[in-house]
Amino acid sequence: MSENMVEVKNLKKYFNVGKGKELKAVDGVSLFIRKGETLGLVGESGCGKSTLGKTIMKFYEPTEGQILFQDRDITKLSRRGYLNFTKEAQMIFQDPYASLDSRMTAGSIISEGMDIHKICSSKSERQERVYELLNLVGLNKEHANRFAHEFSGGQRQRIGIARALALNPEFIVCDEPISALDVSIQAQVINLLLKLQGELNLTYLFIAHDLSVVKHISDRVAVMYLGAIMEVSDSHNFYMNPLHPYTEALLSAIPIPNPDVTRAKKRILLEGDVPSPVNPKPGCKFASRCKLAKPSCFEKAPELKEVEPGHFVACHMVSGE
């Protein structure tokens, strides 16, 4: 068995937006996630990072390409196969208000999956498991009978995490799990996710746009732009030695909470906006905003190449073509 939890090969997800136009949300992504690691996925809004996460979770049918989960091809799954897959892979969502049914109690939200998969033989066993999960995410058993609307944003996110953990999954897609929370609550949830990973040996795909958070929680970071992966490296190299011009610009744009450092920092200001993913032009996706762009960049899209061990970059200028 390979050491990869997930392997994605040339994955494409196009949405038909009418009039023969196609929105290429994910356009030829290849990546792998090792067992027990956290892969951070960063990019600006509309770059396709959530679509990629949801396609891996099989919420969307991929247009093309292959997804391997623990060496099994899950691109085409039967209903039964999908049910088995959901036991092993779960998701935590961005908005803790929209993702929980406010007319259900915390206990019934958490145990819904256990009922579907019939993993508890008795009512008391089920209740024990709910208490155990609530305890695990830092709530207590009195919370089980309360309704979702009675909880604060941070507590709701904890319930969402408990629900994801209910079936003992090995892989969790975290789609911007903290961006709807306040700063002081964000740190609590980050700590919780780190603690759970240590205790339960989980593998995360952590999707976010906050680079400091992603760098903090991830072993490796993938940078996405307009449906394509631009750079993948370990999180230390991501910050210390970014090679792709887009990664450099992203890193230079984050304000650092330290006045002297942030004011002394030289900013690379990108001009213009992200182009539309509807019928994108050929060539490198970033070419229209890139300072290094040469005519060849507008013709041929660069491939993701390993330029040093474990460090992949998709750029003609860096790989020296």
Next chain:
Amino acid sequence: MKEEQVLLQVEDLQVSFDTYAGEVKAVRGVSFEVHEGETLAIVGESGSGKSVTAQAVMRLTPDDQIQYKNGHIRFEDTEVLKVSQKEMEKIRGAKIGMILQDPLTSLNPTMLVGKQIAEGLIKHQHLDKAEAIKRSVEMLKMVGIPNAEQRACQYPHEFSGGMRQRVSIAIALACNPKLLIADEPTTALDVTIQAQILELMKDLQKRLGTSIILITHDLGIVADMAENIVIMYAGRLVEKGSCKDVFYRPGHPYTWGLLESVPKIDQASKEELDSIPGTPPDLHSDIKGCPFKSRCKYAMKICYEQAPEAFELGEKHTASCWLYHENAPEVKNPITNRECKSDE
């Protein structure tokens, strides 16, 4: 630093709302001032009263929905809380401009962008229509929108998020106001676009000398933009000081918690963050003592009984915390070991 003129003075402001669940005391005694040409940042979590404070300065909430319980707001020579709404109309848009968080909802979707900018010019500067449109094209150019002539004749939905926020800035600055209130101006934008907008705001401030009240929860933006900082918690002001004071010599345990709980990009990965336990208090009830007491690891007996006054920590640097009372035990400030390279 030379003594600048005070443009806006807020003194012991208290604001309440009547709701079905009872009175919500959103702002509970806040005082600060804004000098000419400076950027003041108001920092706090959601529900801390930072937006309500800023909206009170403009009297934006309809008078029958809000109660100004106490306090003054003085803008130049105007007592903002005493004058009529008619008087306020002469100030809003003309002397105080505002940018809101979400440019999609703050712009009128059925009105050409050029007209939206011209509206204020016609009302306040009594320009005729043609002149006002000409001026609005100039404004669009100033905020860095290419093809301004064509863009003025488009609707907001034809603009991207960053471009829309540039349009809101153009509207806010059209009448050359003395004060710009920016309420989370970049929260809805991506980092690379955020960098563009912040750069634009700094550049325009340098050229026009506008004072800015920047409301945000992002400490990175504050470090980049602000000269002075006000930190709010549960409707109260907990700390006030210069940018350097607050980042390098913070006094209030809540400020310590805030600074410690953001992951730093140059920090080692996967370490546990020092988070602030618990959640902010419910604003429906009266808060006895310090609002932060239940989340504060230094809380003492007095913190539960009596609200702390603002203790002076340095020139124009105050923190509302009993730790600075002469009888309080010595507590080591966890932030002092951060690097303070250019500490003068």
